[in-house]
Amino acid sequence: GKRRVGSDIEKDQRILAQRTKLGPSDLGLLATVGATSVSVYKLPRVAVLSTGNELVAPGSVLKPGQIRDSNKTTLLTLLEKNGFPAHDAGIASDEYEDHVNKLKAAFGVADVVVSSGGVSMGEKDLLKKVLVKEFSATVHFGRVFMKPGKPTAFASLNYDSRRKLIFGLPGNPVSAAVTCQLYVLPALRKMSGHAAIYPTSIKAKLASDISLDPRPEYHRAVVTWSEDSELPVAYSTGNQISSRLLSFHGANALLVLPPATAERQTLPAGTSVTALVTDMI
Structure with missing residues (x-):
């Protein structure tokens, strides 16, 4: 009508x-x-840089002491999936001058650089040294009380009269992916004008007991709806070691777990926890 x-x-x-x-x-x-x-x-321009002498491109034949650069693929895909296509800034060796040159090239094409590796004590903390000495960067934080992602760093600087941001993510694959979701993506959404910048938060019920870590933990899990449950149920993806990328396979949420205390070392099955939704449920 x-x-x-x-x-x-x-x-x-x-x-x-x-x-x-x-x-x-x-x-x-x-x-x-x-x-x-x-x-x-305007969408911020993003570049992804990997660091480490041991890294080679995924298609390379490995020599002793080498590993394939999985972080680059994971981060580029994660960023693009969330609406932020990024530039591949290559791999920087652990040589000081190579770090400087690769960072200059990255800052030349991007507003935000996402680097992985070179931030933990075992890696000589090279990234922060280069940023402060060569780029007069302000390091806003260089350690975070969390698991995974303790060595995460964030700095700002001026390059070619423009303000640049850089996130120094850990080299461990799981740590890099989790910190990208918790730090990088919210920052990019904020810069892009989004009103909601953080992952959606829901309550979920643990399917099994989970041991707590001394640090607050973001535990990879699969959250599903069950007809006979008031809350969705969260299933751990297993061993949460930070180098084990398989713990992300199938995961659609990060469970926010409190640090262990003398009185509480484990959360029993059935406990209600906060789950940050990272993929379709």
Whole structure:
């Protein structure tokens, strides 16, 4: 049947608020009112850099002491999946000058650099030394009380008269992926004008006992809905060692676990915990 003029959208009615993420229905709404041009936030340019003498490209034949660079693939894919296509800035060796040159190239093409490796004590903390000495960077933090991701660093600097940000993520594959989700993606969303920048938080019930770590832990899990349960159920992905990328396979959430205390070393099955949703449930 016929609709009265103004029955869908009234005169002077605001149809979209500032910082709305434009999806299909939003774009259709703009088309409805003839708004063919709107102001939007510019996406930050991102570059991903791997560091370490032991790293080689995934297609390479390994020599003794070498490992394939899995972090680059994981981080580039994770960023793109979340709407932030990134530039591959290559692999920097543990040589000082190579670090400087690779970082200069990365800052030349990006607003935000995401580096993995070179931040733990065993790696001589080379990244932070180079950033401070060669780029006069301000290191805002260089250690975080969390598992995984303790060596995570964040710094800002000016390069070519422009403000640049760099996240120094740990070299362990799981640590790099988790800290990208908890630090890098929220920062990029904030820079892009998103109103909601953190992962969606829900309550879930543990399917089995989980031992607690001395540090607060972000535990990889598969969260599923069960018809006979009031809360979704969280299943651990097993061994959570930070080099074991298999613990991410199938995971769709990070369980926020408190640090262990003398009185509480384990969370029993059935305990309700906060789960940060990282993929479809």
